Amino acid sequence: xxxxxxxxxxxxxxxxxxxxxxxxxxxxxxxxxxxxxxxxxxxxxxxxxxxxxxxxxxxxxxxxxxxxxxxxxxxxxxxxxxxxxxxxxxxxxxxxxxxxxxxxxxx
Amino acid sequence: xxxxxxxxxxxxxxxxxxxxxxxxxxxxxxxxxxxxxxxxxxxxxxxxxxxxxxxxxxxxxxxxxxxxxxxxxxxxxxxxxxxxxxxxxxxxxxxxxxxxxxxxxxxxxxxxxxxxxxxxxxxxxxxxxxxxxxxxxxxxxxxxxxxxxxxxxxxxxxxxxxxxxxxxxxxxxxxxxxxxxxxxxxxxxxxxxxxxxxxxxxxxxxxxxxxxxxxxxxxxxxxxxxxxxxxxxxxxxxxxxxxx
Numbered sequence: 001x002x003x004x005x006x007x008x009x010x011x012x013x014x015x016x017x018x019x020x021x022x023x024x025x026x027x028x029x030x031x032x033x034x035x036x037x038x039x040x041x042x043x044x045x046x047x048x049x050x051x052x053x054x055x056x057x058x059x060x061x062x063x064x065x066x067x068x069x070x071x072x073x074x075x076x077x078x079x080x081x082x083x084x085x086x087x088x089x090x091x092x093x094x095x096x097x098x099x100x101x102x103x104x105x106x107x
Numbered sequence: 108x109x110x111x112x113x114x115x116x117x118x119x120x121x122x123x124x125x126x127x128x129x130x131x132x133x134x135x136x137x138x139x140x141x142x143x144x145x146x147x148x149x150x151x152x153x154x155x156x157x158x159x160x161x162x163x164x165x166x167x168x169x170x171x172x173x174x175x176x177x178x179x180x181x182x183x184x185x186x187x188x189x190x191x192x193x194x195x196x197x198x199x200x201x202x203x204x205x206x207x208x209x210x211x212x213x214x215x216x217x218x219x220x221x222x223x224x225x226x227x228x229x230x231x232x233x234x235x236x237x238x239x240x241x242x243x244x245x246x247x248x249x250x251x252x253x254x255x256x257x258x259x260x261x262x263x264x265x266x267x268x269x270x271x272x273x274x275x276x277x278x279x280x281x282x283x284x285x286x287x288x289x290x291x292x293x294x295x296x297x298x299x300x301x302x303x304x305x306x307x308x309x310x311x312x313x314x315x316x317x318x319x320x321x322x323x324x325x326x327x328x329x330x331x332x333x334x335x336x337x338x339x340x341x342x343x344x345x346x347x348x349x350x351x
Binding site: 074 | 191207209286289310327335339
């Protein structure tokens with residue numbers, strides 16, 4: 001299957017629409033569930049922790065696949081975030097360190 | 108009214124509320140714009156077409172989920188199921204958020220609630236809930252946050268796509284990969300204030316590392332998420348503080 005709709009690959013389009021539906025299900029899901037049943041504490045806990053786990057997985061994968069500039073950048077971002085709680089400062093600082101290192105290493 | 112603190116006053120849905128919501132969300136939009144631009148540029152860098160990136164921002168309107176699926180996008184064949192499940196898991200927090208907001212607005216027509224929920228972001232939810240807790244029970248606030256945030260996110264994506272497509276952006280040279288990983292790292296730091304996350308996080312790190320080492324493809328995201336969820340259930344003592 002490799003057709004296209006409005007110039008877009010149908011598989012990519014399916015993935016995007018699927019994402020939209022999955023995301024909407026989570027946004028409407030809380031309102032819908034609460035109007036029918038009470039959200040069980042265990043389900044709530046499972047959902048909260050698995051969302052955190054997905055974030056961890058992405059960071060761990062980026063670190064494992066990344067170069068020294070990625071490690072230094074991530075370490076700086078986490079450090080600044082822990083110290084100041086300022087997301088923008090942390091991200092801009094970390095990215096700047098990575099850009100600088102890659103520039104020095106001729107990357 | 109104050110003699111009956113238990114009774115929840117009904118929520119309204121007014122124009123003034125919409126304007127108030129726009130005012131409350133404006134500062135968040137200032138910081139959301141660069142993320143939109145970063146997404147557009149990173150998406151093109153990751154192999155998405157401009158139309159795909161813009162459509163994804165318009166339909167999914169979910170920053171972290173969109174960044175999360177970028178690494179899955181270029182796999183051949185495209186792992187559609189993994190992309191959809193990843194989006195669901197990254198956004199699963201919205202279920203809890205919606206459930207927390209519901210008691211404040213339950214007098215509103217369900218059709219309206221289900222329609223407005225489509226645009227509920229983390230920040231939009233937070234300012235709406237804060238306003239409700241402070242006594243301003245107006246669902247218009249949520250609509251106001253959407254009216255401002257959606258165009259900013261989609262517009263930012265368009266800008267990023269234009270910059271990214273110009274060929275001027277080398278994802279690695281401009282540190283976009285570090286920026287994207289960093290967005291998730293800062294969210295993790297934000298969650299780390301609760302002690303309840305220790306075992307779920309150890310499980311997530313172990314599951315992710317194992318999946319990266321021994322499994323082909325991109326199973327690590329799902330395995331990391333599910334490991335944390337299961338560890339959360341196993342270590343649930345029933346009375347821990349909540350992560351908010």
